[in-house]
Amino acid sequence: MATAELDVNYVAAEPFGQQVRQDLAVYRDVVAKAGIVVQ
């Protein structure tokens, strides 16, 4: 495998939860615009 490294800079609960929700909003927007549906 590569020498790539995992970033373990811990993101605490609150900012992590915010990122999860922000990512969900971004992905929903992308998926809606692109018409992506996975079944």
Place this chain on the structure above:
Amino acid sequence: MHRPLPSRPSRRTVLREGGAGAAALLALPALRAQAVATTIVAPFPAGGTLDLPARLLASGMAQASGQQFVVENIGGAGGMLGAGNVAKAVPDGRRLLLISTAQPIAQATFRNPPYDVATSFDHLGMFGGWSTVLAAGPSAEARTLPDLVALARKRPGQIDIASPGNGTAPHLLIALFGQRAGIQAQHVAYRGAAPALLDVLGGRVPYMATGLSAFQPHFKSGRMTPVAVASAKRIAALPDVPTFAELFPGVVVNVWLGLSAPGSRACCARWSTAPSSAARWRRPSST
């Protein structure tokens, strides 16, 4: 909103760094108090990309706490089955989810997901991740991001970009890139990165997006060229390669890994006042 993340981890790196992530999580005193095994559900099959981080996280947490942590693989439906299983679990702090970018992506792409990442979980923290990269193969005409965009604008719908599959982070990256850049790239979905790489290296598809580690041997050999990184900032492994966001703000798609418990904020606020509850999980400060 996004932290810059490097590439997909090597086993050695995960072994080394996973312990640090586990130690951070074990700043949680309640974990040390647990006497029964805590299950970490890895929502993908054993042996998959996300299985190793789950097992090493469980091992590190067990070593640091003296308690038992076991991994249960519940794969299927893009990670939805395992996530749905945890979402419906008794919120006693003994059944956790190795959550990743796959869960919000699956929620956005599948109909009727059995969970809502915004409300079904108490997100305990993120402990790592890696960056997604767009790379040019031997048949690519353009090898820089501006050149690729210019080429795609001349030939709408004719520039093929491979990904490991529908509904993956690279797939979302290709779609987001196309939307923000105003181009129509053609997504070519494969069943995993390996077969996609074969076609890219064979010249049948000019571009591909996936985690960096899949590309690194081919960058070193010169057979492939990194075009852009989907992190918020440039990554140490590819310091001369621009991010998508430098040209198209907001085009950031990283793969992150975290740990989540079933339940909502209201649920966990109650836990924090219940001394006998296993949900005395206390959120660690950033390290």
